[in-house]
Amino acid sequence: MSAAGRTEPDALAASDVAAAVRDAPFVRLFANADGDALAAAGVLARALDDLRRPFQVGVVETAAESADRIAAGDSEALAVTIGVDADSESADALSIPATDRPASLTAFESARELGATPDPVLALAGVLAAGATPGAGETGPVLDAAREIGVERRPGVGTPTADLADGLAHTTLARAPFSGDPGAAQATLAELGLPTELDADAHRRVASLFALESTETDAAPERAVDATERALRPHAAPADAPFETVEGYADVLSAVATDAPGTGVALALGHDARADAIETWRQHAAAAHRGLDEATTGRYDGLFVARVDVTPVRTTARLLRDFQSPEPVAMAVSNDEAAVAAAEASGVDAALAAAVEEVGGASVGAPERGYARYDGDTKAFIAAFREAL
Numbered sequence: 001m002s003a004a005g006r007t008e009p010d011a012l013a014a015s016d017v018a019a020a021v022r023d024a025p026f027v028r029l030f031a032n033a034d035g036d037a038l039a040a041a042g043v044l045a046r047a048l049d050d051l052r053r054p055f056q057v058g059v060v061e062t063a064a065e066s067a068d069r070i071a072a073g074d075s076e077a078l079a080v081t082i083g084v085d086a087d088s089e090s091a092d093a094l095s096i097p098a099t100d101r102p103a104s105l106t107a108f109e110s111a112r113e114l115g116a117t118p119d120p121v122l123a124l125a126g127v128l129a130a131g132a133t134p135g136a137g138e139t140g141p142v143l144d145a146a147r148e149i150g151v152e153r154r155p156g157v158g159t160p161t162a163d164l165a166d167g168l169a170h171t172t173l174a175r176a177p178f179s180g181d182p183g184a185a186q187a188t189l190a191e192l193g194l195p196t197e198l199d200a201d202a203h204r205r206v207a208s209l210f211a212l213e214s215t216e217t218d219a220a221p222e223r224a225v226d227a228t229e230r231a232l233r234p235h236a237a238p239a240d241a242p243f244e245t246v247e248g249y250a251d252v253l254s255a256v257a258t259d260a261p262g263t264g265v266a267l268a269l270g271h272d273a274r275a276d277a278i279e280t281w282r283q284h285a286a287a288a289h290r291g292l293d294e295a296t297t298g299r300y301d302g303l304f305v306a307r308v309d310v311t312p313v314r315t316t317a318r319l320l321r322d323f324q325s326p327e328p329v330a331m332a333v334s335n336d337e338a339a340v341a342a343a344e345a346s347g348v349d350a351a352l353a354a355a356v357e358e359v360g361g362a363s364v365g366a367p368e369r370g371y372a373r374y375d376g377d378t379k380a381f382i383a384a385f386r387e388a389l
Helices: 014-023 035-050 063-071 103-113 120-129 137-148 164-170 182-190 200-215 223-229 246-259 261-268 274-294 313-323 348-359 378-388
Strands: 027-032 055-060 078-082 093-096 296-300 303-307 329-333 337-342 361-366 369-374
Touching: 014 035, 014 078, 014 093, 014 103, 027 035, 027 063, 035 055, 035 078, 035 103, 035 120, 035 246, 035 261, 055 063, 055 261, 063 078, 063 361, 093 103, 103 120, 103 137, 120 137, 120 246, 164 182, 164 200, 164 274, 182 200, 200 223, 223 313, 246 261, 246 274, 246 313, 261 274, 274 313, 303 313, 303 378, 313 329, 313 337, 313 369, 329 378, 337 348, 337 378, 348 361, 348 369, 348 378
Parallel strands: 027 055, 027 078, 078 093, 303 329
Antiparallel strands: 296 303, 329 337, 337 369, 361 369
């Protein structure tokens, strides 16, 4: 753990987090605006609640915002940043940084260290939102705990709702010709002649259709296959979970983290926020898919850029990378914000930081993804990012 400044990713153990929050009179959790960080904040907050420790949860969009809110708060409180590097002279904080290790995994382990029983479905949703494979590497205990309470894989596609047309049209786990259009999704499903009650075979047929529609296009790069596979053979959630599948849960968490953080915090804390969260997810997905449909694109050496209007740029950049970009780094950029998603760790966080230093603004990110709010001309921002990449 670090009292101030940067915490190296491999230096922070779950026991460090547990020891720090156990002794703190008040804990302020600042989660980056993504599904993994939001889930991690929920897991930790619920553990603190079990310990009768007072806490506060907030969502922040940049490292600068995090530092400002920490500096403005009670100096006696412990600030914990999740997915946001607390690299600021004014920020005295414990940092669970954005790395290739899901923050939800660290939160899950920390909650167990505290003697709490963390919600494994929420933690597993965070693992999925981080892009990790459940059960792979160190995530095995999270998957095992989820299985113990009824999570199991089934054929089909991972959506948050039981309505297939709604789920396929609004998922952001993949992109198909009917994405964003429930009517078109329903018409496509009608061609399968599915039974009223879906059995395993029907779910498999839906999954096959979805996989073909998502990958068999001229624009889809090879990585579209791997991206689509993450939505297939989902982990069915227990009856008391807020959503039908854990994959769908992850999709909703990612949407509310950026578009409705208050709803996202309520959801992560276990409150009844399902209806508002589902509506946010629908609007978020529709905007992302519409943004890609209407985007003006430009290709550079190693970088593919989509200029969009009002759209969730983080999700748009991820979909652009996985289903349209011929280059390894994809950027979705509007008039004042941008997000970048890379096929592998490429130092895009450092490039974004350099770009906002050049034109003005603030950023946050990891080597394979990042987000920025910037000032000035869009062309100048893109040029500065390209030069730094």
